[in-house]
Amino acid sequence: MSASNDTPATGGGVAPTPSGAAPRPPDWTRGGAGLVYQVCARCGHAWYFRRAFCPECGAAEARELAAAGRGTVHADTLVHRAPTDEFRALAPYRIVLVDIDEGFRMMGHGEPSLTIGDRVQCGFKPLGDRLLPYFEKEVE
Protein backbone atom coordinates (compact mmCIF):
# COMPACT_ATOMS: atom_id res chain seq x y z
CA MET A 1 0.00 0.00 0.00
CA SER A 2 1.17 3.49 -0.81
CA ALA A 3 1.67 6.21 1.75
CA SER A 4 -1.69 7.70 0.71
CA ASN A 5 -4.07 8.25 3.57
CA ASP A 6 -7.02 7.32 1.35
CA THR A 7 -8.46 3.85 1.41
CA PRO A 8 -8.44 2.05 -1.95
CA ALA A 9 -11.48 2.54 -4.22
CA THR A 10 -12.36 -1.12 -3.86
CA GLY A 11 -13.24 -0.31 -0.27
CA GLY A 12 -13.70 -2.66 2.60
CA GLY A 13 -10.11 -2.55 3.74
CA VAL A 14 -8.62 -0.42 6.45
CA ALA A 15 -5.61 1.64 5.43
CA PRO A 16 -2.96 2.67 7.91
CA THR A 17 -2.56 6.38 8.57
CA PRO A 18 0.78 7.88 7.48
CA SER A 19 2.06 7.63 11.03
CA GLY A 20 1.08 3.99 11.11
CA ALA A 21 -0.94 4.66 14.27
CA ALA A 22 -4.72 4.16 14.37
CA PRO A 23 -6.34 2.46 11.35
CA ARG A 24 -8.73 4.58 9.30
CA PRO A 25 -12.14 3.16 8.35
CA PRO A 26 -13.18 3.21 4.66
CA ASP A 27 -14.77 6.53 3.67
CA TRP A 28 -16.69 7.27 0.46
CA THR A 29 -15.16 10.79 0.31
CA ARG A 30 -11.74 9.09 0.00
CA GLY A 31 -12.87 6.39 -2.42
CA GLY A 32 -13.79 3.68 0.09
CA ALA A 33 -17.14 1.91 0.52
CA GLY A 34 -17.94 3.23 3.98
CA LEU A 35 -19.40 6.09 5.99
CA VAL A 36 -17.15 7.86 8.45
CA TYR A 37 -18.14 10.30 11.14
CA GLN A 38 -16.35 11.79 14.10
CA VAL A 39 -17.03 11.83 17.82
CA CYS A 40 -15.52 14.12 20.43
CA ALA A 41 -13.70 12.13 23.09
CA ARG A 42 -14.35 14.91 25.57
CA CYS A 43 -18.02 15.96 25.12
CA GLY A 44 -19.44 13.09 23.06
CA HIS A 45 -20.71 15.31 20.21
CA ALA A 46 -20.98 13.51 16.85
CA TRP A 47 -20.48 15.22 13.48
CA TYR A 48 -19.97 14.48 9.78
CA PHE A 49 -17.76 17.09 8.05
CA ARG A 50 -14.19 16.02 8.88
CA ARG A 51 -12.01 18.32 10.97
CA ALA A 52 -9.31 17.97 13.62
CA PHE A 53 -11.37 19.33 16.51
CA CYS A 54 -14.88 19.24 17.94
CA PRO A 55 -17.10 22.00 16.48
CA GLU A 56 -19.18 21.90 19.67
CA CYS A 57 -16.56 22.23 22.45
CA GLY A 58 -13.34 22.85 20.52
CA ALA A 59 -11.46 19.87 21.98
CA ALA A 60 -8.78 18.49 19.65
CA GLU A 61 -9.97 14.99 20.47
CA ALA A 62 -11.82 13.97 17.31
CA ARG A 63 -12.11 10.22 16.79
CA GLU A 64 -13.01 8.81 13.37
CA LEU A 65 -15.58 6.05 13.49
CA ALA A 66 -17.41 3.94 10.90
CA ALA A 67 -21.19 4.37 10.85
CA ALA A 68 -23.42 1.37 10.18
CA GLY A 69 -25.32 3.48 7.61
CA ARG A 70 -28.84 3.05 8.94
CA GLY A 71 -31.05 6.09 9.37
CA THR A 72 -34.28 7.96 8.63
CA VAL A 73 -35.00 10.22 5.66
CA HIS A 74 -35.34 13.83 6.87
CA ALA A 75 -35.81 15.57 3.50
CA ASP A 76 -35.86 14.59 -0.17
CA THR A 77 -35.87 16.06 -3.66
CA LEU A 78 -35.98 14.57 -7.15
CA VAL A 79 -33.47 16.46 -9.31
CA HIS A 80 -34.62 16.83 -12.92
CA ARG A 81 -32.31 19.64 -14.02
CA ALA A 82 -28.76 18.30 -13.49
CA PRO A 83 -25.70 20.57 -13.25
CA THR A 84 -23.34 18.59 -15.52
CA ASP A 85 -23.36 16.02 -18.33
CA GLU A 86 -22.24 13.34 -15.86
CA PHE A 87 -25.34 13.89 -13.73
CA ARG A 88 -27.63 14.47 -16.73
CA ALA A 89 -27.08 10.80 -17.55
CA LEU A 90 -28.59 9.90 -14.15
CA ALA A 91 -31.48 12.40 -14.12
CA PRO A 92 -33.95 12.39 -12.61
CA TYR A 93 -32.15 11.30 -9.43
CA ARG A 94 -33.23 11.51 -5.83
CA ILE A 95 -31.11 13.38 -3.28
CA VAL A 96 -31.93 12.86 0.38
CA LEU A 97 -30.88 14.17 3.76
CA VAL A 98 -30.73 11.28 6.18
CA ASP A 99 -30.53 11.35 9.97
CA ILE A 100 -28.02 8.58 10.63
CA ASP A 101 -28.60 6.55 13.78
CA GLU A 102 -25.14 7.43 15.14
CA GLY A 103 -26.30 11.05 15.53
CA PHE A 104 -25.41 13.07 12.44
CA ARG A 105 -27.20 14.14 9.23
CA MET A 106 -25.83 13.57 5.74
CA MET A 107 -26.66 14.05 2.06
CA GLY A 108 -26.81 11.09 -0.30
CA HIS A 109 -28.48 9.69 -3.37
CA GLY A 110 -31.37 7.32 -2.92
CA GLU A 111 -34.03 5.16 -4.50
CA PRO A 112 -36.50 7.26 -6.53
CA SER A 113 -39.38 6.17 -4.26
CA LEU A 114 -37.83 7.37 -0.97
CA THR A 115 -39.81 9.83 1.10
CA ILE A 116 -39.60 11.59 4.47
CA GLY A 117 -39.72 9.19 7.42
CA ASP A 118 -38.51 6.12 5.51
CA ARG A 119 -36.03 3.93 7.34
CA VAL A 120 -33.02 3.48 5.06
CA GLN A 121 -29.68 1.70 4.74
CA CYS A 122 -26.66 3.27 3.03
CA GLY A 123 -24.85 1.44 0.24
CA PHE A 124 -22.48 2.77 -2.40
CA LYS A 125 -22.82 3.22 -6.16
CA PRO A 126 -20.00 4.01 -8.57
CA LEU A 127 -20.15 7.21 -10.62
CA GLY A 128 -17.17 7.78 -12.88
CA ASP A 129 -14.09 7.03 -10.79
CA ARG A 130 -15.75 7.54 -7.40
CA LEU A 131 -18.40 6.11 -5.11
CA LEU A 132 -21.58 7.87 -4.02
CA PRO A 133 -23.55 7.01 -0.88
CA TYR A 134 -26.87 5.51 -2.05
CA PHE A 135 -29.77 4.89 0.33
CA GLU A 136 -32.30 2.11 -0.06
CA LYS A 137 -35.27 1.21 2.08
CA GLU A 138 -34.20 -0.90 5.01
CA VAL A 139 -35.21 -4.54 4.67
CA GLU A 140 -37.37 -5.45 7.66
Next chain:
Amino acid sequence: MSYLCGAGLTRYGRHEGRSTLDLMSEAATLALEDAALERKDVDGLLCGYSTTMPHIMLATVFAEHFGLHPSYAHAIQMGGATGFGLVMLAHLLVESGAAQRILVVGGENRMTGQSRDSAIQVLAQTGHPVYEVPLGPTIPAYYGLVASRYMHEFGTDEAGLAELAVLMRRHAAAHPGAQFRDLITVGDVLGSRPIASPLKILDCCPVSDGACAVVVSSKASAAHRVAIRSAAQFHTAQHVSVTPSLTEFGAGRCTRRALDDAGRSLADVELAAIYDSFTITLTILLEEIGLAPRGQAGRLASEGHFGREGAMPLNLHGGLLSYGHCGVAGAMAHLAETHLQMTGRAGERQVPRAGTALLHGDGGVLSSHVSLFLEACA
Protein backbone atom coordinates in the same frame (compact mmCIF):
# COMPACT_ATOMS: atom_id res chain seq x y z
CA MET B 1 -28.25 57.73 11.84
CA SER B 2 -27.69 57.26 8.13
CA TYR B 3 -29.90 57.95 5.13
CA LEU B 4 -30.58 56.15 1.90
CA CYS B 5 -30.36 59.18 -0.43
CA GLY B 6 -30.56 57.74 -3.90
CA ALA B 7 -31.04 54.53 -5.84
CA GLY B 8 -30.40 53.46 -9.40
CA LEU B 9 -31.81 50.30 -10.95
CA THR B 10 -31.37 48.97 -14.49
CA ARG B 11 -33.94 46.78 -16.13
CA TYR B 12 -33.20 43.10 -15.44
CA GLY B 13 -33.07 40.43 -18.12
CA ARG B 14 -30.85 40.17 -21.19
CA HIS B 15 -28.20 42.87 -21.71
CA GLU B 16 -26.30 41.30 -24.61
CA GLY B 17 -22.68 42.41 -24.91
CA ARG B 18 -22.58 44.37 -21.65
CA SER B 19 -20.03 43.54 -18.97
CA THR B 20 -20.18 43.54 -15.18
CA LEU B 21 -18.49 46.96 -15.15
CA ASP B 22 -20.83 48.34 -17.84
CA LEU B 23 -23.90 47.36 -15.83
CA MET B 24 -22.48 48.54 -12.49
CA SER B 25 -21.59 51.88 -14.11
CA GLU B 26 -25.13 52.36 -15.45
CA ALA B 27 -26.68 51.76 -12.02
CA ALA B 28 -24.07 53.93 -10.26
CA THR B 29 -24.78 56.81 -12.63
CA LEU B 30 -28.51 56.57 -11.92
CA ALA B 31 -27.95 56.41 -8.15
CA LEU B 32 -25.69 59.47 -8.12
CA GLU B 33 -28.25 61.40 -10.20
CA ASP B 34 -31.00 60.40 -7.79
CA ALA B 35 -28.88 61.53 -4.83
CA ALA B 36 -27.86 64.75 -6.64
CA LEU B 37 -24.20 63.89 -6.15
CA GLU B 38 -21.20 63.89 -8.45
CA ARG B 39 -18.38 61.36 -8.58
CA LYS B 40 -16.07 63.65 -6.59
CA ASP B 41 -18.57 63.71 -3.71
CA VAL B 42 -18.28 59.95 -3.12
CA ASP B 43 -15.83 59.14 -0.30
CA GLY B 44 -16.77 55.49 0.22
CA LEU B 45 -17.41 52.62 -2.21
CA LEU B 46 -18.76 49.19 -1.33
CA CYS B 47 -19.21 46.37 -3.85
CA GLY B 48 -20.12 42.72 -3.84
CA TYR B 49 -18.86 40.16 -6.34
CA SER B 50 -19.55 39.06 -9.89
CA THR B 51 -19.56 35.40 -10.92
CA THR B 52 -18.72 36.44 -14.50
CA MET B 53 -15.84 38.65 -13.39
CA PRO B 54 -14.20 37.11 -10.34
CA HIS B 55 -11.66 39.54 -8.88
CA ILE B 56 -10.01 39.86 -5.48
CA MET B 57 -10.34 43.68 -5.57
CA LEU B 58 -13.61 44.44 -7.33
CA ALA B 59 -14.24 47.70 -5.46
CA THR B 60 -10.90 49.19 -6.47
CA VAL B 61 -11.37 47.94 -10.03
CA PHE B 62 -14.77 49.60 -10.18
CA ALA B 63 -13.48 52.82 -8.58
CA GLU B 64 -10.80 53.09 -11.25
CA HIS B 65 -13.23 52.23 -14.07
CA PHE B 66 -16.00 54.58 -12.97
CA GLY B 67 -13.66 57.41 -11.95
CA LEU B 68 -13.87 57.46 -8.16
CA HIS B 69 -11.12 58.13 -5.62
CA PRO B 70 -12.73 56.99 -2.37
CA SER B 71 -10.97 57.07 0.98
CA TYR B 72 -12.72 53.80 1.88
CA ALA B 73 -13.46 50.92 -0.54
CA HIS B 74 -13.73 47.14 -0.58
CA ALA B 75 -16.00 44.27 -1.49
CA ILE B 76 -17.85 41.77 0.68
CA GLN B 77 -19.36 38.36 -0.10
CA MET B 78 -22.49 37.01 1.56
CA GLY B 79 -24.21 35.31 -1.37
CA GLY B 80 -27.75 36.57 -1.82
CA ALA B 81 -27.50 38.53 1.43
CA THR B 82 -24.66 40.66 0.03
CA GLY B 83 -26.79 43.59 -1.12
CA PHE B 84 -28.39 44.20 2.26
CA GLY B 85 -25.09 43.34 3.97
CA LEU B 86 -23.44 46.14 1.98
CA VAL B 87 -26.14 48.58 3.05
CA MET B 88 -25.75 47.51 6.69
CA LEU B 89 -22.01 48.10 6.44
CA ALA B 90 -22.52 51.49 4.77
CA HIS B 91 -24.92 52.42 7.56
CA LEU B 92 -22.35 51.44 10.22
CA LEU B 93 -19.52 53.25 8.41
CA VAL B 94 -21.55 56.47 8.14
CA GLU B 95 -22.53 56.22 11.79
CA SER B 96 -18.89 55.69 12.77
CA GLY B 97 -17.75 58.68 10.73
CA ALA B 98 -15.46 56.61 8.51
CA ALA B 99 -17.20 57.99 5.40
CA GLN B 100 -19.98 60.47 4.65
CA ARG B 101 -21.30 59.53 1.19
CA ILE B 102 -20.98 55.87 0.32
CA LEU B 103 -21.84 54.41 -3.07
CA VAL B 104 -23.00 50.78 -2.89
CA VAL B 105 -22.96 48.95 -6.23
CA GLY B 106 -23.88 45.44 -7.37
CA GLY B 107 -24.35 44.04 -10.83
CA GLU B 108 -23.28 41.47 -13.38
CA ASN B 109 -24.04 39.92 -16.75
CA ARG B 110 -24.95 36.62 -15.11
CA MET B 111 -27.35 35.65 -17.91
CA THR B 112 -25.36 36.42 -21.06
CA GLY B 113 -21.83 36.35 -19.65
CA GLN B 114 -21.66 32.57 -19.21
CA SER B 115 -23.45 29.37 -20.19
CA ARG B 116 -26.48 28.26 -18.24
CA ASP B 117 -24.58 25.18 -17.01
CA SER B 118 -21.73 27.39 -15.83
CA ALA B 119 -24.06 29.64 -13.84
CA ILE B 120 -25.72 26.59 -12.23
CA GLN B 121 -22.36 24.98 -11.38
CA VAL B 122 -20.84 28.15 -9.91
CA LEU B 123 -23.85 28.71 -7.66
CA ALA B 124 -23.96 25.05 -6.54
CA GLN B 125 -20.49 25.63 -5.02
CA THR B 126 -22.22 27.17 -2.00
CA GLY B 127 -22.55 23.49 -1.06
CA HIS B 128 -19.83 21.51 0.69
CA PRO B 129 -17.01 20.66 -1.75
CA VAL B 130 -16.40 17.17 -0.27
CA TYR B 131 -19.73 16.06 1.21
CA GLU B 132 -22.37 17.75 -1.02
CA VAL B 133 -21.17 19.07 -4.40
CA PRO B 134 -19.85 15.64 -5.56
CA LEU B 135 -23.46 14.37 -5.31
CA GLY B 136 -24.64 16.64 -8.12
CA PRO B 137 -26.97 18.98 -6.27
CA THR B 138 -27.99 22.39 -7.61
CA ILE B 139 -29.25 25.44 -5.75
CA PRO B 140 -32.84 24.38 -6.57
CA ALA B 141 -32.01 20.91 -5.19
CA TYR B 142 -30.83 22.34 -1.87
CA TYR B 143 -34.05 24.36 -1.69
CA GLY B 144 -36.07 21.35 -2.86
CA LEU B 145 -34.76 19.46 0.19
CA VAL B 146 -35.69 22.36 2.45
CA ALA B 147 -39.13 22.62 0.82
CA SER B 148 -39.89 18.92 1.30
CA ARG B 149 -39.27 19.15 5.04
CA TYR B 150 -41.03 22.49 5.48
CA MET B 151 -44.12 21.25 3.64
CA HIS B 152 -44.07 18.04 5.68
CA GLU B 153 -43.98 20.03 8.94
CA PHE B 154 -46.51 22.76 8.16
CA GLY B 155 -48.79 21.34 5.49
CA THR B 156 -47.89 23.87 2.79
CA ASP B 157 -48.74 22.44 -0.63
CA GLU B 158 -47.39 23.17 -4.10
CA ALA B 159 -50.40 25.36 -4.91
CA GLY B 160 -49.63 27.43 -1.81
CA LEU B 161 -46.08 27.99 -3.03
CA ALA B 162 -47.39 28.83 -6.48
CA GLU B 163 -49.53 31.67 -5.09
CA LEU B 164 -46.33 33.58 -4.32
CA ALA B 165 -45.03 33.18 -7.87
CA VAL B 166 -48.39 34.44 -9.16
CA LEU B 167 -48.21 37.44 -6.81
CA MET B 168 -44.66 38.38 -7.81
CA ARG B 169 -45.62 38.21 -11.48
CA ARG B 170 -48.66 40.44 -10.89
CA HIS B 171 -46.40 43.01 -9.25
CA ALA B 172 -43.78 42.76 -11.99
CA ALA B 173 -46.45 43.41 -14.61
CA ALA B 174 -46.58 46.99 -13.33
CA HIS B 175 -42.81 47.56 -13.61
CA PRO B 176 -41.31 48.24 -17.05
CA GLY B 177 -37.88 47.00 -15.92
CA ALA B 178 -38.99 43.51 -14.90
CA GLN B 179 -37.65 40.48 -16.77
CA PHE B 180 -41.03 38.69 -16.77
CA ARG B 181 -44.28 40.68 -17.00
CA ASP B 182 -46.86 38.28 -18.47
CA LEU B 183 -49.41 37.26 -15.85
CA ILE B 184 -49.40 33.63 -14.73
CA THR B 185 -51.85 31.42 -12.84
CA VAL B 186 -51.39 28.81 -10.13
CA GLY B 187 -52.09 26.23 -12.85
CA ASP B 188 -49.25 27.64 -14.97
CA VAL B 189 -46.84 27.25 -12.04
CA LEU B 190 -48.02 23.73 -11.19
CA GLY B 191 -47.75 22.67 -14.84
CA SER B 192 -44.33 24.20 -15.46
CA ARG B 193 -41.20 22.13 -16.04
CA PRO B 194 -39.94 20.21 -12.98
CA ILE B 195 -36.50 21.33 -11.74
CA ALA B 196 -35.97 19.76 -8.29
CA SER B 197 -39.16 18.53 -6.64
CA PRO B 198 -41.31 20.11 -5.39
CA LEU B 199 -39.92 23.12 -7.27
CA LYS B 200 -40.87 23.79 -10.89
CA ILE B 201 -39.28 26.38 -13.17
CA LEU B 202 -41.89 29.00 -12.18
CA ASP B 203 -41.03 28.45 -8.48
CA CYS B 204 -37.46 29.54 -9.29
CA CYS B 205 -36.08 33.00 -9.95
CA PRO B 206 -34.48 33.49 -13.35
CA VAL B 207 -30.79 34.17 -14.07
CA SER B 208 -30.53 37.79 -15.19
CA ASP B 209 -28.21 40.56 -16.29
CA GLY B 210 -28.60 43.83 -14.44
CA ALA B 211 -27.31 46.15 -11.75
CA CYS B 212 -28.43 48.27 -8.85
CA ALA B 213 -26.72 50.99 -6.82
CA VAL B 214 -27.66 53.08 -3.82
CA VAL B 215 -26.11 55.99 -1.93
CA VAL B 216 -25.94 55.90 1.86
CA SER B 217 -25.14 59.27 3.39
CA SER B 218 -24.95 61.22 6.62
CA LYS B 219 -26.82 64.12 4.99
CA ALA B 220 -30.20 64.71 6.62
CA SER B 221 -31.19 67.29 3.99
CA ALA B 222 -30.97 65.15 0.85
CA ALA B 223 -34.14 65.38 -1.24
CA HIS B 224 -34.81 61.67 -1.67
CA ARG B 225 -33.81 60.50 1.77
CA VAL B 226 -35.08 57.59 3.82
CA ALA B 227 -33.68 56.93 7.29
CA ILE B 228 -31.91 53.64 7.93
CA ARG B 229 -33.09 53.04 11.49
CA SER B 230 -31.44 49.71 12.15
CA ALA B 231 -29.75 46.71 10.60
CA ALA B 232 -28.96 43.25 11.92
CA GLN B 233 -27.46 39.94 10.85
CA PHE B 234 -27.67 36.33 11.89
CA HIS B 235 -25.74 33.32 10.63
CA THR B 236 -26.78 29.74 11.32
CA ALA B 237 -24.70 27.39 9.15
CA GLN B 238 -23.45 27.40 5.58
CA HIS B 239 -24.47 23.90 4.49
CA VAL B 240 -27.94 22.39 4.32
CA SER B 241 -26.59 19.03 5.54
CA VAL B 242 -25.65 20.49 8.91
CA THR B 243 -28.06 23.38 9.40
CA PRO B 244 -29.73 22.46 12.70
CA SER B 245 -33.33 23.01 11.58
CA LEU B 246 -35.05 23.17 8.20
CA THR B 247 -37.83 25.30 9.67
CA GLU B 248 -35.90 27.82 11.85
CA PHE B 249 -33.05 29.36 9.90
CA GLY B 250 -32.35 32.50 11.92
CA ALA B 251 -34.47 34.95 9.90
CA GLY B 252 -36.82 35.46 12.84
CA ARG B 253 -33.98 36.19 15.26
CA CYS B 254 -32.42 38.55 12.74
CA THR B 255 -35.52 40.66 12.11
CA ARG B 256 -36.37 40.75 15.82
CA ARG B 257 -32.91 42.23 16.51
CA ALA B 258 -33.39 44.86 13.80
CA LEU B 259 -36.87 45.78 15.07
CA ASP B 260 -35.71 45.84 18.71
CA ASP B 261 -32.83 48.15 17.80
CA ALA B 262 -35.30 50.51 16.10
CA GLY B 263 -37.67 50.31 19.07
CA ARG B 264 -40.35 48.87 16.81
CA SER B 265 -42.34 45.69 16.34
CA LEU B 266 -43.76 43.83 13.36
CA ALA B 267 -47.04 45.70 13.92
CA ASP B 268 -45.23 48.92 12.92
CA VAL B 269 -44.14 47.59 9.51
CA GLU B 270 -46.09 49.12 6.59
CA LEU B 271 -44.15 47.70 3.66
CA ALA B 272 -42.14 44.49 3.29
CA ALA B 273 -39.31 43.56 0.94
CA ILE B 274 -38.35 39.94 1.46
CA TYR B 275 -35.84 37.78 -0.43
CA ASP B 276 -37.57 35.43 -2.85
CA SER B 277 -35.03 33.32 -4.74
CA PHE B 278 -37.64 30.54 -4.79
CA THR B 279 -41.28 30.43 -3.74
CA ILE B 280 -40.20 28.28 -0.78
CA THR B 281 -37.62 30.90 0.26
CA LEU B 282 -40.27 33.60 0.40
CA THR B 283 -42.71 31.27 2.17
CA ILE B 284 -40.23 30.34 4.89
CA LEU B 285 -38.94 33.87 5.40
CA LEU B 286 -42.45 35.37 5.65
CA GLU B 287 -43.51 32.69 8.12
CA GLU B 288 -40.34 32.58 10.23
CA ILE B 289 -40.26 36.38 10.46
CA GLY B 290 -43.92 36.35 11.46
CA LEU B 291 -45.43 38.24 8.51
CA ALA B 292 -47.61 35.16 7.96
CA PRO B 293 -48.62 32.32 10.28
CA ARG B 294 -46.85 28.99 9.62
CA GLY B 295 -48.32 27.31 6.57
CA GLN B 296 -50.43 30.33 5.61
CA ALA B 297 -48.26 32.54 3.34
CA GLY B 298 -49.84 31.18 0.16
CA ARG B 299 -53.37 31.62 1.47
CA LEU B 300 -52.65 35.21 2.53
CA ALA B 301 -51.16 35.93 -0.89
CA SER B 302 -54.24 34.55 -2.64
CA GLU B 303 -56.45 36.76 -0.45
CA GLY B 304 -54.59 39.92 -1.46
CA HIS B 305 -52.85 40.47 1.88
CA PHE B 306 -49.47 41.08 0.20
CA GLY B 307 -50.85 43.03 -2.78
CA ARG B 308 -50.57 46.74 -3.53
CA GLU B 309 -53.88 47.38 -1.75
CA GLY B 310 -53.29 44.74 0.91
CA ALA B 311 -52.39 45.05 4.57
CA MET B 312 -48.72 44.21 3.96
CA PRO B 313 -47.59 45.17 0.44
CA LEU B 314 -44.67 42.91 -0.53
CA ASN B 315 -41.95 43.15 -3.21
CA LEU B 316 -43.89 45.62 -5.35
CA HIS B 317 -41.39 45.46 -8.24
CA GLY B 318 -41.95 41.71 -8.67
CA GLY B 319 -39.08 40.38 -6.58
CA LEU B 320 -36.33 38.05 -7.70
CA LEU B 321 -38.99 35.69 -9.03
CA SER B 322 -40.19 38.09 -11.73
CA TYR B 323 -38.13 41.30 -11.73
CA GLY B 324 -35.08 39.04 -11.96
CA HIS B 325 -31.93 37.96 -10.16
CA CYS B 326 -28.44 39.04 -11.20
CA GLY B 327 -26.60 38.13 -8.00
CA VAL B 328 -25.57 40.91 -5.63
CA ALA B 329 -27.98 43.35 -7.26
CA GLY B 330 -30.87 40.90 -7.01
CA ALA B 331 -31.99 41.91 -3.54
CA MET B 332 -30.84 45.48 -4.08
CA ALA B 333 -33.75 45.85 -6.48
CA HIS B 334 -36.03 45.27 -3.48
CA LEU B 335 -34.26 48.19 -1.83
CA ALA B 336 -34.54 50.45 -4.90
CA GLU B 337 -38.29 49.80 -5.08
CA THR B 338 -38.65 50.40 -1.33
CA HIS B 339 -36.78 53.70 -1.71
CA LEU B 340 -39.12 54.78 -4.52
CA GLN B 341 -42.19 53.83 -2.48
CA MET B 342 -40.97 55.60 0.66
CA THR B 343 -40.19 58.78 -1.26
CA GLY B 344 -43.62 58.68 -2.95
CA ARG B 345 -42.28 58.23 -6.47
CA ALA B 346 -43.46 54.75 -7.45
CA GLY B 347 -46.11 55.99 -9.91
CA GLU B 348 -48.84 53.46 -10.65
CA ARG B 349 -47.21 51.06 -8.17
CA GLN B 350 -47.32 53.57 -5.30
CA VAL B 351 -48.90 52.31 -2.11
CA PRO B 352 -50.75 54.73 0.17
CA ARG B 353 -48.80 53.85 3.34
CA ALA B 354 -45.04 53.50 3.08
CA GLY B 355 -43.82 55.15 6.26
CA THR B 356 -41.80 52.19 7.44
CA ALA B 357 -40.31 49.18 5.73
CA LEU B 358 -38.75 45.89 6.77
CA LEU B 359 -36.28 44.30 4.38
CA HIS B 360 -34.79 40.85 4.76
CA GLY B 361 -32.30 38.97 2.64
CA ASP B 362 -30.61 35.59 2.86
CA GLY B 363 -27.54 34.05 1.30
CA GLY B 364 -26.64 30.43 0.60
CA VAL B 365 -29.45 28.08 1.56
CA LEU B 366 -31.08 30.39 4.14
CA SER B 367 -27.56 30.39 5.65
CA SER B 368 -26.79 34.07 6.26
CA HIS B 369 -29.38 36.68 7.11
CA VAL B 370 -29.55 40.49 6.99
CA SER B 371 -32.50 42.67 8.03
CA LEU B 372 -32.93 46.40 7.51
CA PHE B 373 -35.58 48.68 9.02
CA LEU B 374 -36.24 51.93 7.19
CA GLU B 375 -38.35 54.95 8.03
CA ALA B 376 -39.60 57.66 5.71
CA CYS B 377 -38.59 61.27 6.41
CA ALA B 378 -41.36 63.84 6.57
